[in-house]
Amino acid sequence: MQTRRQLLHRTALLAAITALGSLVPGAAKAAEPLRLRKIPSTGEWLPVIGLGTSRTHDIPLDDAEMQDLLKVLRVFVEGGASLIDTAPSYGNADRVVGELVQRQRARAQVFLATKVSATGRERGLEQIEDSFEALQTDVIDLIQVHNLQDTRTQLGLLRELKEQGRIRYIGVTHYVESAHDRLLEVLKQEPVDFVQFNYSVSERNAEKRLLPYCADNGIATLINRPFTRGSLLSRVKDTPLPAWAGEIDASSWAQLLLKFILAEPAVTTVIPATSNPRYMVDNVLAGQGRLPDERQRRLIVEAFR
Template sequence: MPSRRRFLQHSASLAALTALTPWLPAGAFAAGSLLQRQIPSSGELLPVIGLGTSRTHDVALNEAALAPLREVLRTLVNGGASLIDTAPSYGRAEAVCGALAAEDELRSKLFLATKVSSSGRAAGERQLAESFAALKTDILDLVQVHNLQDTATQLGLLRELKQQGRVRYIGITHYLDSAHERLLEVLRREPVDFVQFNYSIGERNAERELLPYCADKGIATLINRPFQRAALFDRVRGQALPDWAAVELDASSWAQLMLKYILAHPAVTAVIPATSNPRYMADNLLAGQGRLPDAAQRKRIAELFA
């Protein structure tokens, strides 16, 4: 993500991250400084910044490829976060996450989320068995029906696994504005713990119905595509971060400002930007502490990206 690299090199965030040498050593964040929100169906607290793995974690299982991803994971945990979101359709990402989570007894500190993207019960069972094996765990914290594929069948299977104690939470996902109405249709007839969808400064359709519905019905939300796969950085290319972002919102980078915009919506449980760079992971974590924008400040942020 070259555009983000340039922004970090020319922002106050670089000084903030340098102070977290090498990235986020254990204890770098003050106790309890990373914001947490409740999972409505249980009351369990979940840190608001997580890690997505689409594209970034589909790498070879060798030391050269795993080394930077190991630092990303350690930065996540040292920063007080826990959520990793992956999927069988992300190539080798599940196996990579499983291998890294097995190191240094990290599994107990993680909230592992994956997905099922199969048609038919038998195919779903096979895929889930492979996910348990790849992630090297007997219990998955969250399994989601990916992109609403054979939703009724797979949710039925996931409910059985939840009753058996092998899956703690279940949910559904999509990544396009055009699928939001379909997500709502499923939510209206199928009880789930989580729903994952796209939401960002540049894609605000979720504010109309999806986020209010989840708030009203007590459904946890995971937010994907917070940077629109780096497209939002292009909108502010060459622009300095406004001074008021740091003074009023404790934001020292454009990425933090984008994430704070999302987190300011009370129906958002956590946001899961993907990265393979530990510096970016640390920068993302900084968005989960300090002040969040109010309605007027969110409007000002949106105007910066218009």
């Protein structure tokens, strides 16, 4: 039985899709509930589809593209998603996210994740305080040490801020497979709530040790680069979607790629970046319906060879 909240999400998202027009095949299914998974350290539920902001949200606040980003946020929130991942190193993205959330009056509906990428405690604290101001919030849901920069110092600082109630969760990140062993060593030495790393059809190294370790040790995972910076979608842009995609309720190649990732139970949330409302609807759809079994995952891999 659907909850009142799910019903409201369905109704609101249908209105958003109607406003966008019939731009996405299968968009009528977007009124279904978004799949949720637990954050192991607390049991809090988190939607499996999030939003990355690298490149896509690095614009001036008075740029005309802010209107499209507002539409993206509307579809995102009304589709039941919540986690927005940003960083000071993404140019103006922290400030843009803060302004969008404020304009949409959506702070209570979003899970704000940013990063610290400084060296030294003083510089780290300065950067974090800047993020609080940019994001226009008194509490940040998650701050991550970006690309393992000065990890021990920054994690120590983040723990202090978490104890003060200013941060709800802490974590570490990287974006290349060559850093997975370093991530794993940090996870073994430093207690964190989240770890973010790359994982996709073409970058599967995380399956060997990183994902199993997170599953066994109760660490939430955020997945970046799900489309390998768009290169995977470029491979199939002129290729018809295979008929078997319907077996897992996928109506686009992007959905197949995201469902491939979500079929791994150790994945908490995947965070594709977009500035296109149509693509945001597509991403929300990937978080609904059936997920591929091992046979279907092999078919997806073969389709992108």
